[in-house]
Amino acid sequence: MRGLAGKLLHLDRRVIFVLIALATLIPLLRPIGLPVRISPEVRQVYDYIESLPAGSVFLLSLDFDPASKPELYPMAVALLNHAFKRDLRVIGMTLLVTGTGMAEKVVSGVASEHGKQQGRDYAFLGYSPGGSNVIIGMGQDLAAAFPTDHYGQRTTDLPVLQGVNSLRQVNYVISLAAGTPGVESWYVYGKEKYGFELGGGVTAVIAPGLYPFLDTGQINGLIGGLRGAAEYETLIGMKGKAVAGMDAQSATHFVIIGLILICNLFYFLTRRTTIRSFGSPQGRPGSPREAGR
């Protein structure tokens, strides 16, 4: 038994890769559609947008690049759908140059689905270099930070931006981020000084790090990972890519949970023999070298 457990502990990683691939693919091809429970932090974002009167200014900063597209793109689609449905004045932008094309595509795509006109109902400012300094610049003078929008039109001439001279006139900002600059930058350099309400949408990896900001009210809501996006899609009654991906995420989590349990079972079964077999600390099961095999 110990021998078998020892062999399984050294399972070829390609077997694990195949298991993960199958756990992702099968539910995507044959979805079950399990219900998604709505967490309070996602509902808070939804409720705040619901409470905004038509014509309020909503700024969505798509601070992510294609690497985080699977998690954050569905969030952007859901939020934009909600904002356009509520007839908010939408401003789209990005603080990451590699996210510009993707951000433009999602803002203009969802806007056209709702029959919204660029410049009149929404504006896409695009990218401006400077990271967090762009936020300070927008807080001081929006037209100075973005003299023209992504399409080369002067921002002062856009009807949708009439009366919006700086971030002080923005009602709600949501940063969809996968790192820095992101939600924290918008809080430190934006909300704290210019007084708008702020929400966050982030990848699952960085979501736990933002819970302290949620409890203190520094952000009023948090959409975390694909799960958060699926919750938001459920709230607005939309069957999008996030809801479709939740079955795959369920299966993948369960495969990983199973693998961790099996590995610990084998570890306890082989503990005595492995101490003899793996004399050097470098080769012990569980060591960094072992993990990379």
Added chain:
Amino acid sequence: MTLFLRRTFPLLLTFLFGVAAALQYYIPHPLSEAALTEISVWLRIILGFAMILGIASLCHVHYAKIRTRAAGWGYSLVVYLSMLVTVAVGLWSRGQEEGTGFGWIYTYALLALQGTMFSILGFFVASAAFRAFRARSKEAAVLLVAALIVMFGRVPLGEYLIPAAGPLAGWILNVLNTAARRGILIGISLGGIATSIKIIFGIERSYLGGRD
């Protein structure tokens, strides 16, 4: 004179701008606000030059690798080629993405490559979890149990099988995780303040290039 330009002048500028920026936050006078607007424009211009410096540094590092035929020098060649092709196509397309070669590179190269890189992580995380996530000590066991509960409770299947798993995962994130994160954040913030004060008052000078 050289010493003044290399050491005293940068220290003086750092002190003046550091103190002014800190005070500005608490003085919302129109004059102070106008100064902040002006400085934010300067900062963005300086960052633009920093980007040029970054590109020059990247080119230098990869050129050195190609010249010395260091391990993996072929990848450096790929960096050069992709950068030059993207810049050339970008200039040719006048920076426009819609229906241009630049847009094609963005959609079918950058987007696909970055997506693939991130997706591969999922496979490696699973493999690493199988090999390294073991209850080798009491602390590791606590971490393991917490991770299993959060992984179980954050997916619909877990909540469907055990309805209490979702709220339990939420409690771990909202209470235990927040408490630990808050401690880390306070520590980082105090460290940041201390370092800023040291830089403003010229005690920390490593940004000058390590010379006193």
